[in-house]
Amino acid sequence: MMKFSNLNIPVSDATNPKIVPVNTLNRKTSNKYPCRDPYILLYDNKYYFYQGAGRNGVICSVSDDLENWADPVKVLPIPENFHGIKDMFWAPECHYYKGHFYIFSSVFSNKTNHRCVSVYRADNPLGPFVDIADGCICPKDWDTIDGTFYVDPQGQPWMIFVHEWTSMPDHNGGMCAAKLSDDLTHFISEPIELFRAKDRGEGYNGVTDGPYMYTDKNGHLMMIWSNMYHGLGYFVAIAHSETDTMEGPWTHQEEFLYCKDLRPDFTIDGGHAMILNDKDGVTKILMHGPNGKKRDAEGNIIDFEHLLIYDIVEENGTIKIK
Structure with missing residues (x-):
């Protein structure tokens, strides 16, 4: 059994769906793999990178x-008469839970006239995935993005998501969570607000991006997430649950996990991160950076959003990049 995201994932055998072999290796991480909001699933000794x-x-x-x-393959095809009209499939994440694979992603929907997160299920990490939450699992009058998945120590599944600043009256985005049904098709609790973007203090904007949950070896629950700060650009912050439960209260670590110039080797901004235990048991953080194309004085592109990977370690009740 492999350990991933607090869940035991069975290694596939002859009775499991066939996995497409890796034949055409045309892209390399070291050559700046273009991406935004990366999510990688380790399953059956292979890495699956969803975009x-x-x-x-x-x-x-x-x-x-x-x-x-x-080369990438399509795993979630758009059905006929799909309700999404723009902002299609932002930040897809794929999680394994009780024998199925689930993608959480958002689109701008003509059903709600808002951005909304839905859940898609498949029996194979390469799909095909189909919608199981009727297009929108969150409150339909909210702009919601960046859904992520967490199972608490009692076995209760949760979805953590962004109540986006675009539908907040003060443009101060919220980080929210709700309990999921066991089939992940709907919420079984009202969403709770964990914190807001500007709780960190003055100078931060209203963006709450890319939540991802992490429990350390002592059972301490924390969340990595992203915001922007004048002069620093996009960064990765850490919030800590004082009770090690989803209900919190949540407090903000002063030191960033990642931001431009935090260390001499952090030369670009970056964020919307996730945490992965690799095949060798090494814990890694993955994110994109920089947060947008960079151009020289003549307007030529000199850098672009690409995959960043670092090892991380647990230290003094938090995590740090090695």
Whole structure:
């Protein structure tokens, strides 16, 4: 059994769906793999890298080593009469839970006239994934994005998500969570607000991006998430649950986990991160950076959003990049 995201994932055998072999390795992490909001699932000794592809749905690349990647394949095709009209398939995440694979992603919906997160299920990490939450699992009058999945020590599944600043009266985005039904099709509790973007203090904007939950070896629950700060750009912050439960209260660690110039080797901004235990049991953080194209004085592109990977360690009740 492999350990991933607090869940035991069975290694596939002859009775499990066939997995597409990695034949065409055309992309390398070391060559700046283009991406935004990366999410990688380790399953059956392979890495599955999910990305939103707009009106092409969700695509996935496969790797044996986090360095050499196969050409992407479509895993979530858009059905006829799909309700999404723009902002298609932002920040898809794929989680394994009780024998199925689940993608959490958001689109701007003509059902609600808001951005909304939905849940898609498949029996294979390469799909095809189908919607199981009727297009919107969150409150339909909210703009919601960046859904992520967590199972607490009591076995209760949760979805943590962004109540986006665009639908907040003061443009101060919220980080929220709700309990999920066991089939992950709907909430079984009202969403609770964990914190707001500007709780960190003056100078921070209203963005709450990319929540991801992490429990350390002592059972301490924390969340990594992203915001922006004048002069620093996009960064990764850490919030801590004082009770090690979703209900919190949540407090903000003063020191960033990642931001431009935090260390001499952090030369670009970056964020919307996730945490992965690799095949060797090494804990890694993955994010994109920089947060947008960088141009020289003549307007030529000199850098672009690409995958960043670092090792992390637990230290003094928090996590740090090695």
